Amino acid sequence: MDHDQSQGAALLRLLPFLWLLPQSWTAPRGIPITEVYTLKPLEFGKPNTLVCSVSNLFPPTLTVNWQHQFSPVEGAGPTFVSAVDGLSFQAFSYLNFTPAPNDVYSCIVTHEIDGYTAIAYWVPQNALPSDLLENVLCGVAFGLGVLGIIVGLVLIIYFRRPCSGG
CATH class of the missing domain: 2.60.40.10 (Immunoglobulins)
Known part of the structure; x- marks a missing residue:
């Protein structure tokens, strides 16, 4: 060797x-x-x-x-x-x-x-999006999710009330 x-x-x-x-x-x-x-x-x-x-x-x-x-x-x-x-x-x-x-x-x-x-x-080409853009998009998606839950709960409570007959 x-x-x-x-x-x-x-x-x-x-x-x-x-x-x-x-x-x-x-x-x-x-x-x-x-x-x-x-x-x-x-x-x-x-x-x-x-x-x-x-x-x-x-x-x-x-x-x-x-x-x-x-x-x-x-x-x-x-x-x-x-x-x-x-x-x-x-x-x-x-x-x-x-x-x-x-x-x-x-x-x-x-x-x-x-x-x-x-x-x-x-020279820079095709850069990935920055972390700021990812964080903003994640925050918007989270906010829409919370808003959807609140609207859903309000609608469930509203439609569970008995209808008043008259």
Whole structure:
């Protein structure tokens, strides 16, 4: 088992140098594809996480930077890289944030070997209703229920009285 692990570690150390091989020996290089999305459903004012997903990546050497309203953002988590098929890789970068209706975030991915830069933007779309709306609707439904009970009791009492004959 230790022998297999040492071979794997040796291969991982050689991975950054694969780009030096002749083009015919390596997997075809494509343009990295970048997209940004939230980890949880979007709710304004509630903490969430932005995910910058990079696919079609070879070799797996990249830099990921985040911007908010076109200004650099610090505090992004580390970038995780994993193998997909053959010599293709994918990467993920995470940024914790609290969304607001006018936010614009961008994930800037620079491929270190050829200097290619891909930018993906995130703007809020399809936000879930706020807690205030839920609370108002719940209060209205409760009030209508209480009103229905009171009207029902009044009608029962009114119709249980004996009719006066005359």
